[in-house]
Structures are given as C-alpha cells and as structure tokens.
C-alpha cells in the first residue's frame with residue numbers, strides 16, 4: 001500500500017490532501033491517526049521552518065517518511081499578518097470564525113484596491129536518513145468585507161479570487177485543489193514523492 005503521513009491535526013488540510021492523493025492510489029494518514037505522538041511546537045520564524053519542524057519531529061518519532069504543511073494568510077495592508085500566526089490569530093483555542101472577525105475588523109477602513117493578500121503554503125518532506133526537501137506555493141487574492149461560501153476551511157470565506165469571481169469557500173474541493181497554495185506547492189514535490197513511493201522508501 002502506498003501511504004503518505006501528513007504531520008497535521010487540521011481536518012481541513014487532511015481532507016484536501018486526501019482528495020489530491022486518493023485518485024493516485026495513495027492513502028494518507030495524519031496525526032489524528034497517531035493520538036499518542038507529542039505535540040509539535042511551531043517555534044520557527046518562517047513557514048518553511050515550521051513545516052520542517054512538523055515533518056522531521058514526526059518522521060523521527062515514527063521512522064517513516066512524513067510531510068509537514070505550514071501555511072497561512074499574508075495580508076499586504078496588515079504588513080503581512082496574520083502570516084505564520086494565522087491559525088491562532090484571535091488567540092487560543094484556535095477558531096476560524098474569530099480569526100476571520102479579527103481580520104475583517106482590522107481591515108474595516110481599508111479600501112478594496114488595498115485589500116490584496118495571498119495564501120502561502122510551505123511543505124517539507126522528511127525521509128529517514130535523507131535531507132529534508134522543502135517547497136512552497138502561493139495563491140493570490142483579495143480580502144472581502146464579509147464572508148461568502150461554506151466550503152473549505154480557515155480564511156476561505158473571505159478570500160476572493162478576482163479571476164474566478166468567487167471566494168475560496170465558493171469553490172468545490174476539486175476546484176480549490178487545482179489552484180490553491182497547497183496544490184501549487186505539492187506540484188513541486190510530485191516528482192520527488194513519486195520516486196520515493198516507487199522505491200518503497202516510505203517504510204510502510
């Protein structure tokens with residue numbers, strides 16, 4: 001069985017990875033399947049550092065190939081915030097609705113043309129005994145003044161894609177998985193991942 005372990009506890013991410021991998025005959029498992037593993041501290045100062053921390057910590061604990069995803073929303077008018085703090089922007093415990101409300105209130109007086117933003121995703125692939133690979137992907141958009149759509153997770157309902165004319169939360173998962181920051185990053189890991197899976201280096 002071909003299997004990829006993703007070092008995430010976020011069910012929204014897990015669903016996206018599953019959608020992308022299952023048509024290729026690859027099963028995914030996440031930290032939700034390994035409840036006894038210790039919490040990974042996201043102490044890095046960049047998305048890349050945090051993705052590596054997640055992937056390497058879990059890879060070491062399981063002695064398996066593991067992918068880490070660290071991602072977030074970069075808003076130009078907020079100097080790049082919430083950035084690496086996207087998950088807990090409105091404080092603990094992390095809550096998507098509260099995060100969105102905080103962003104919208106900070107942007108209250110910012111006009112449409114200055115509401116540009118991008119999603120960023122860093123992926124790290126840790127393989128026992130090998131150097132960790134990292135790649136990144138982005139997706140450009142604008143922050144709306146109110147939520148639209150019910151799909152996706154996180155900041156998707158306020159992230160508007162001007163070329164498509166819909167928010168990320170108004171896309172089907174197939175549509176999101178073609179254009180998202182996560183999909184764009186994953187495309188760059190494809191060749192690497194395929195050859196590791198072919199060689200059976202995932203130690204399943």
Ligand SMILES: O=P(O)(O)OP(=O)(O)OP(=O)(O)OC[C@H]1O[C@@H](n2cnc3c(O)ncnc32)[C@H](O)[C@@H]1O
Pocket residue numbers: 007008009010013042069070071072073086087088099119152153154155156168180182
């Ligand atoms: O660390 P793990 O367990 O993977 O789960 P997490 O939710 O804490 O993940 P991050 O630390 O990478 O924080 C990412 C946050 O950025 C936001 N985010 C990332 N990708 C997103 C997407 O595709 N759509 C909407 N929001 C996204 C969302 O708020 C996430 O909680």
Ligand SMILES: [Mg+2]
Pocket residue numbers: 042087
């Ligand atoms: Mg996190």
